[in-house]
Amino acid sequence: MSPTRIPEATVARLPVYLRALNSLLEREIRTCSSEELASAAGVNSAKLRKDLSHLGSYGTRGVGYDVEYLRYQIAREIGLTQDWPVVIVGIGNLGHALANYSGFSSRGFRTVALLDADAARQGELVAGLKIRPFTELSAIVREHGVAIGVIATPAAAAQSVCDHMVDAGIRSVLNFAPTVLTVPPEVDVRMVDLSSELQILAYHEQRKSAPASPDPTLDPEVVA
Numbered sequence: 001m002s003p004t005r006i007p008e009a010t011v012a013r014l015p016v017y018l019r020a021l022n023s024l025l026e027r028e029i030r031t032c033s034s035e036e037l038a039s040a041a042g043v044n045s046a047k048l049r050k051d052l053s054h055l056g057s058y059g060t061r062g063v064g065y066d067v068e069y070l071r072y073q074i075a076r077e078i079g080l081t082q083d084w085p086v087v088i089v090g091i092g093n094l095g096h097a098l099a100n101y102s103g104f105s106s107r108g109f110r111t112v113a114l115l116d117a118d119a120a121r122q123g124e125l126v127a128g129l130k131i132r133p134f135t136e137l138s139a140i141v142r143e144h145g146v147a148i149g150v151i152a153t154p155a156a157a158a159q160s161v162c163d164h165m166v167d168a169g170i171r172s173v174l175n176f177a178p179t180v181l182t183v184p185p186e187v188d189v190r191m192v193d194l195s196s197e198l199q200i201l202a203y204h205e206q207r208k209s210a211p212a213s214p215d216p217t218l219d220p221e222v223v224a
């Protein structure tokens with residue numbers, strides 16, 4: 001891992017580069033230029049070169065990047081070369097879908113427990129794991145050294161679930177509930193909000209279909 005802290009915006013793009021590199025490897029492409037990788041990742045090549053320079057990766061002039069090695073460097077930087085035990089709390093519609101998603105395990109995220117407060121759900125087998133009572137959280141975190149907690153409960157329960165996770169020693173939380181969580185500074189929270197993403201698309205869709213608005217700088221009142 002690099003000793004210096006990488007900018008957050010670069011960290012957010014590393015998984016995108018990783019996906020692009022995986023698809024190059026699937027096509028047995030062993031080296032690529034920054035332009036090729038940038039276009040596969042959907043960013044401009046200057047930004048890609050700057051991002052990769054934070055990893056100490058500059059490619060070789062005239063040859064480009066070694067795809068396999070760059071994939072290893074990025075995976076190591078993100079921490080994907082190690083195993084991350086994960087718990088999912090709230091095994092309703094979304095919790096079931098997350099538990100059944102094979103993409104986590106193939107990227108090093110191992111779901112070790114599924115927890116729910118509803119006694120009626122407990123004992124049900126989902127993706128090979130029995131849903132367990134939420135009260136077992138601390139014991140499970142201790143037993144498996146859980147690094148990441150996923151919250152898939154209704155919004156009203158999310159802060160309390162998060163507080164219990166933090167008390168149990170979890171330092172990274174992925175929150176699917178549509179509510180902002182308060183955590184101590186050493187805890188990282190990422191929020192996934194599909195509704196907000198749809199609203200952003202709706203905003204762009206609306207702008208695309210709206211008639212072009214006049215340039216405000218040509219408005220005599222604005223100019224005056």
Ligand SMILES: NC(=O)c1ccc[n+]([C@@H]2O[C@H](COP(=O)([O-])OP(=O)(O)OC[C@H]3O[C@@H](n4cnc5c(N)ncnc54)[C@H](O)[C@@H]3O)[C@@H](O)[C@H]2O)c1
Nearest residue numbers: 090091092093094117118152153154155157176177192194
């Ligand atoms: N982020 C997204 O894009 C996205 C998409 C869909 C749903 N959601 C959100 O995900 C959450 C779950 O949605 P759903 O449709 O699966 O709901 P659901 O009602 O089907 O499931 C929620 C589960 O949480 C459990 N639960 C409630 N309080 C709990 C507590 N204190 N501790 C442990 N478990 C508890 C319930 O028993 C239930 O099994 C909601 O907040 C919803 O808004 C987010």
